[in-house]
Amino acid sequence: MFKELPAFIDPKRLAFQGTHLKGVVALTQMSLLGDMLCDIQGEAQIDWLFALDDKHRPTINGRVHAQITLLCQRCLKPMLYPVDVQVALLVLTEEQDYDDEPVGYEAITLNGTQVSLVKLIEDELILAIPIMAKHTICPSNDYQLDENISENNNIINNHFQVLSTLKKGH
Ligand SMILES: [Zn+2]
Secondary structure, eight states: OOOEHHHOOHHHHHHHOOOOOEEHHHEEOOHHHHHHHSSSSSSEEEEEEEEEESSSSSEEEEEEEEEEEEEOOTTTEEEEEEEEEEEEEEEEEEESTTTEEEEEEEEEEEEOOOEEHHHHHHHHHHHSSSSSSSOOOOTTHHHHHHHHHHHHHHHHHHHHHHHHHHHHHO
16 A cells, blocks of 8 residues: 655655655645646555766656546536656756756756655646646537437438439429
8 A cells, every 4th residue: 555655855865865755645735736626536646766866966756646637628527637647857956057957857956955745746747737638538428429410310311302302303
């Protein structure tokens, strides 16, 4: 089972120790993300490895996994959206510059030693939200689709009737 994660972490210390952080955070703790969701129930799972890069800077590598509930922009009904994103962060202090970050890494700047783990996870989840969330097939549209098909069939049938009437007339 996943254990509850600490609210704040010291990335430098965790990197020095080569810590493997694995656990869950409740989505209710993420107020900014919460505003974008239909339902704030659920949790995010992380599996992160803290290590030092060749310049002895802390890095975080791993995944964030969650099931979030978004509003479908087509039918305006809630939809479950699975998030499974790769995280590659380079932790810099305020004096360090971004210039030489390793390829594929996103730099975050730390003021102080502690950083909110919840905030880090929340940022990753917000980035993973699509601009236009849509069901592959909207549940409410199944019915409408059937209606459209039968309507179209009626139009086609009428069209044939008109054609056959015209033909008979000649
Ligand atoms: Zn929909």
